[in-house]
Structures are given as C-alpha cells and as structure tokens.
Amino acid sequence: MVTLYTQRSPWHSAFLYGTPTKPGKHVIELTVYNRDTFEIFREKIIFNILSATDAPPSYEAEFLISNVDVEEMLPPEARHNFQVPLQDLWNTQQLSVMNVTSALDKGGRVPLPLPGLKEGVFVKVGSVVPFPECLYETQKPQIQQQCKEGKRPVLCPQLLANDFSIDWCNVTLVDESGSSPSPRSFQQLEWDATFNPPSNELGEIDYIPDYLLTMLLPILIAVLLCILLSYIMCCRREGVLQLVHQQSIFSNTEELRHMASNRDVPRPLSTLPMFNARTGQRTSPMEFSDDSAHVPLILAQQ
Numbered sequence: 502m503v504t505l506y507t508q509r510s511p512w513h514s515a516f517l518y519g520t521p522t523k524p525g526k527h528v529i530e531l532t533v534y535n536r537d538t539f540e541i542f543r544e545k546i547i548f549n550i551l552s553a554t555d556a557p558p559s560y561e562a563e564f565l566i567s568n569v570d571v572e573e574m575l576p577p578e579a580r581h582n583f584q585v586p587l588q589d590l591w592n593t594q595q596l597s598v599m600n601v602t603s604a605l606d607k608g609g610r611v612p613l614p615l616p617g618l619k620e621g622v623f624v625k626v627g628s629v630v631p632f633p634e635c636l637y638e639t640q641k642p643q644i645q646q647q648c649k650e651g652k653r654p655v656l657c658p659q660l661l662a663n664d665f666s667i668d669w670c671n672v673t674l675v676d677e678s679g680s681s682p683s684p685r686s687f688q689q690l691e692w693d694a695t696f697n698p699p700s701n702e703l704g705e706i707d708y709i710p711d712y713l714l715t716m717l718l719p720i721l722i723a724v725l726l727c728i729l730l731s732y733i734m735c736c737r738r739e740g741v742l743q744l745v746h747q748q749s750i751f752s753n754t755e756e757l758r759h760m761a762s763n764r765d766v767p768r769p770l771s772t773l774p775m776f777n778a779r780t781g782q783r784t785s786p787m788e789f790s791d792d793s794a795h796v797p798l799i800l801a802q803q
Contacts, residue, residue: 504529507572507603516575520600521550557677558627561599562636565671567621568664571603574622583624583665590659593630600625621668632674635659639672 504519521527527548534541566574566583573579580598588596604621605611612618635657638644647654648670656669735744 505603505606509570509572513572516572517546518571518575518601521548524550524552526550558597558599558629559677560630560632561625561627561675561677562632563600563623563625563673563675565604565621565623565668566665567604567668568619568666569622570619571601571622573619574601574624580624584626586660587626590635590657591628591630591633593628595630596626596628598624599627632676636672636674639669640674644669 504517506515506517508515517529517531527550529546529548531544531546532541533543569579574583580601584596584598588594600623602623602625603609604623607623609621612620638656644654644656654669657667660667
C-alpha cells in the first residue's frame with residue numbers, strides 16, 4: 502500500500518492518503534510526539550482492502566489542477582465539486598476519483614513563497630463509459646503544438662464554471678478497452694525485424710594511456726621549461742654578463758665590509774658629543790655667549 506503524509510504547517514490538518522496495491526489487510530503505525538512535553542503517542546490503523554466486485558474502469562483520465570494544493574483536494578467536498586461537473590461533461594454517473602497525487606511527487610517545482618501560487622495536484626478519474634469528444638481534443642496534434650509553443654488552450658467550457666484551473670496541456674487519457682477511438686490519431690512506428698541492439702557487455706579497459714597522459718605529460722613539460730630557463734640564464738651572453746655583474750657586486754661588497762671592520766681611525770668630530778675628549782668634561786655652548794650665532798658647533802679641544 503502506497504501511503505503519503507502531508508501537513509502544510511503544525512496548525513493545519515494532516516492528511517494520510519494513498520492507493521492500495523492489492524486487497525488484504527494493511528497495517529499503518531503512526532508515531533506522534535509533543536515538542537513541548539516530549540510525550541509520545543503511537544497508534545495502529547488497520548485497513549481491510551476488499552476486492553472490487555465491479556469491473557475496473559476501462560477509460561482513465563488524469564488532470565492537472567494548478568490552482569490547488571494536495572491537502573485542499575483531499576476533503577470529500579473538494580473532490581465532489583470537481584467530480585460533478587466532470588460527470589455532466591462525461592454524460593454518466595459511473596465516474597469515480599481513483600487517485601489524488603501532488604504535482605511535486607511527479608517532478609513538479611516548488612512554487613515561490615507568494616500568495617496565490619500553488620504546487621498543483623494530479624487527479625485521476627475512471628469510468629466504463631468512453632471519453633467525451635471534448636477530452637479527445639486534448640490529444641490532437643494542433644493542440645499539442647500550441648502547448649509546445651507555450652500557449653495554453655482552453656477546452657471543455659463545461660468545466661469552467663467551477664473554481665478549478667485545469668492545465669489542458671497535461672491531460673493524460675488511458676484507454677484499456679482494446680478499441681481504437683476514432684477521434685484520436687496515433688502515429689505507428691514501423692518495426693524493423695532485422696534490428697540488432699548493441700550488447701551491454703563491456704570489454705577490458707586499458708587505463709595505461711590515460712595514466713601516461715595524466716602524469717607523464719605534465720612532468721615532461723616541466724623538464725622542458727627547466728632546460729629552457731637554464732639555457733637562457735647560463736648559456737646566452739646576456740645571462741653570463743648578468744651573472745658576472747652580480748658576482749663583482751658581491752665581491753666588492755664583501756671587500757668594503759672587510760675594510761670597514763679593520764680600520765683604526767678616530768671618529769669624526771661631527772659625530773662626537775660636545776665634551777672635552779681628554780678630560781671627559783661636558784661643556785655647554787651656551788656658557789660662552791647669549792648669542793647663539795657665535796656659539797661654535799664643535800668646541801675646540803684644550
């Protein structure tokens with residue numbers, strides 16, 4: 502039994518819906534917990550599915566209703582409002598809703614969070630009465646061409662009285678009666694008896710060329726670039742001159758540093774403080790004159 506659960510928000514009603522796959526006893530266990538008190542509640546629901554006594558419907562039609570969500574279509578009142586105009590169009594009372602599926606379960610996109618935008622729902626109905634002429638028009642090539650061009654045709658005006666917006670480009674008709682209705686046109690493909698499908702068996706794959714291309718090719722390119730750079734720096738005249746120039750600068754710098762470390766000369770007077778070099782007594786230049794212009798910059802040694 503295929504079972505789905507939907508609840509729009511914690512404040513909306515929850516729906517558990519699905520379609521039984523075979524008759525018999527089906528048990529569904531529900532587990533509910535309270536987020537505030539952390540209480541857990543478990544309940545088992547038993548469904549006894551009986552075999553259908555009536556003949557299964559030979560004609561099935563699936564509609565996409567784009568202006569409702571799945572939980573809005575699950576209540577009996579909503580399904581009744583959709584079924585009654587469809588029965589008048591079908592001209593029969595032997596019509597039943599077989600399945601209700603959200604458009605998201607069939608690859609539909611989640612709508613934008615804007616008011617009025619719905620996710621859509623697929624509704625499948627079935628009957629033993631053939632399809633009405635209005636539904637056959639949805640399968641015509643000119644209608645399919647309009648749908649491919651982005652146009653939205655409007656068919657079956659009898660269904661426009663209700664509040665459901667049907668996407669006529671997504672109407673699927675299934676005829677299991679074995680007859681070929683005249684309003685529908687099918688393109689039969691020619692079958693060629695000599696067609697020989699390719700084998701799915703794959704032979705052994707050799708990964709050695711891929712390995713050589715992935716690993717050795719970058720290494721070879723790096724070696725070539727190193728050889729080219731070495732040739733430019735060491736073998737060409739410009740490179741040799743640059744190396745000789747750098748070596749001469751380095752030798753001169755080392756020679757100057759060696760000479761500076763071995764020199765034994767007195768420091769320049771401009772770098773000495775204003776005191777007597779022999780006695781070590783500091784002398785203020787302001788003692789000689791109030792005029793700072795006549796104060797010597799360097800006092801004469803006594």
